[in-house]
Amino acid sequence: MAEESVFRSVLSFFTDIGIYDVILPFLLVFTIVFAILEKTKVLGTEEIEGKKYTKKNLNSMVAFVMAFLVVASAQLVRIINETMANIVLLLLISVSFLLLIGSFYREDEHVALFGGWRTAFTWGMLVALLLIFAAAIRIDTSSGEQRLLVWLWSSVVNFWDTRWMAAIILLIIVVIFMYFIVNEGRPTKSAHEKKGGD
Incomplete structure (x- = not known):
């Protein structure tokens, strides 16, 4: 040894x-x-x-x-320790991804995400961050202590065919649909307006 x-x-x-x-x-x-x-x-x-x-x-x-x-609070300290380690891991994954993308660019070209890609990766990071916190938080259930993420997933699987689950899914679809409908006709700011009308 x-x-x-x-x-x-x-x-x-x-x-x-x-x-x-x-x-x-x-x-x-x-x-x-x-x-x-x-x-x-x-x-x-x-x-x-x-x-x-x-x-x-x-x-x-x-x-x-x-x-x-x-x-x-020992529970809060445990959550902080778990989440910070996973957040650093998420940061390393994103930096590694940018390094891989940068290998296809020339030295004078900047590596950055614009438009829809930036929005998609921002939302992806937010979802990953929420999953990290959900995995770190533990709750007391009838079957003992469980991670919040495991409890949520098992609840979705067990009650997938119930009415309230269908109502939640329908509500999410309606909210997303309304968001795109409202933002579709909104005019974007011109360069003149961004400068303050000079």
Whole structure:
């Protein structure tokens, strides 16, 4: 049996002292909440020497408390750890896809998605993100604890021929149909309007 490397033992030590279960989720939640509060200025601003500054003390305190509340819940920490790992995997897949596309382009050509392709890939990423979160969230059912994604899929399979499932499918089709009907006749902005009418 191969001996454990030094770096692997260090990672195991980090796991034992709670780096991955406490410190990293705390820093992640604190950073995201603090950045949102700073950007949106929800808690107001203060004026110092004629310049407006965000209330960093309030923003940091709210972010600190929210991060601690998240870390206190083992279930939330588990969801964060699972989803972040899968989100990074999704990001690697998209970057790898762009690398493969880029191999067919010249050096001076930009690799980017435009029009319908960009919309399709954006919606694809959104669906994949929702599936990642649904797979990470676990719920209590009559048969025990289940992942939300598994429960949803089994519910669809078991109740596929019922009236309410048919009603949901019909509602989705009607909403999609109405969306395309409404957007079909909408005029697009001209370049003159985008510049502000100059």
